[in-house]
Amino acid sequence: MALPVEGETIQIHSYKHNGRIHRVWQETMVLKGTKNVVIGANEKTLVIESDGRTWLTREPSICYFHSEHWFNIICMLREDGVYYYCNVSSPFVYDNNSIKYIDYDLDVKVFPDMTYALLDEDEYELHKKEMGYPEVIDKILKRNLTILISWIQQRRGPFAPDFIEVWTNRYELNRDIQADTNPE
Template identity: 60%
Template sequence: MRFPQTGSNIIVQSYKHNGILHRVWEETIILKGTSHEVIGGNDRIMVQESDGRQWRTREPAICYFTADHWFNVIGMLRNDGIYYYCNLGTPFTYDEEALKYIDYDLDIKVFPDKTYKLLDEDEFTLHKQQMNYPEEVEIILRRSVDELISWITQKKGPFEPGFVEYWYERFLQYR
């Protein structure tokens, strides 16, 4: 698999199961790019929704994408600590256009004290029916929720103390 080069500026695109473009983040600077993981940084970037709405992120963020797991993690640096927004979705792919993944609705929000909340189960149930998610996908996603919660409680990967801060310092060197 191809992967973005360190220091390059890429677009991130999420899709829904039916192939429709869901959301586009205008720019993310690649801090580490391998065939297995991509770590990027951005700050106050424009986000385009599929319905045409646009909004700007409010704070610096470190994004963690993996080719081996069905989730990605965004660590947002706020005044009162680091918040994480975790998207359940396919492992990433990358082409010259963008880093891409399919978003499967379920999200986990993690607070600075490492408590967390599973979000959007109703949206998942609705889209599962509307888009006919295969049973195998649902099984993978439920396992991935458990795996992600395990990472959070074990402080593994992007939840490891100092991870977001380290990559944020690297991000500042490219700005």
């Protein structure tokens, strides 16, 4: 099985349950790539929506994907602190130089003070009916939402106090290495 390699650039593909593409992030630098965890970083990367609209991310972000948990976490580094956008999703797969997952609508936004808000419950209920999410998926997603919230409360994984510093330093190191090997 191929794994992403530290320093390489990959894409991130988000799909919906019906198999349709939802969103693509064009360039994310791999900071860690194992069979269970991929940590990446991007900054001002092009994002393509399913309807063709495009936009650039505003701030540097550290992205956390796990092959066994039904969520992924985007850590957005803003001037007033780190904001976390957590997608309840399928575990990731790595295929054709891309991280791929199914976005299941429910999101958790975590603020710098570690308070959080559950988002898009109405969208989840609508898509659950429209796309026919099986009951087993519904149970898995709700169980993983509980796990995600416990990570937030316990400051585990990407919410740990030193996570951002460690991976931001690794990102800067990799950018410096690339700049040295690819002078303009």
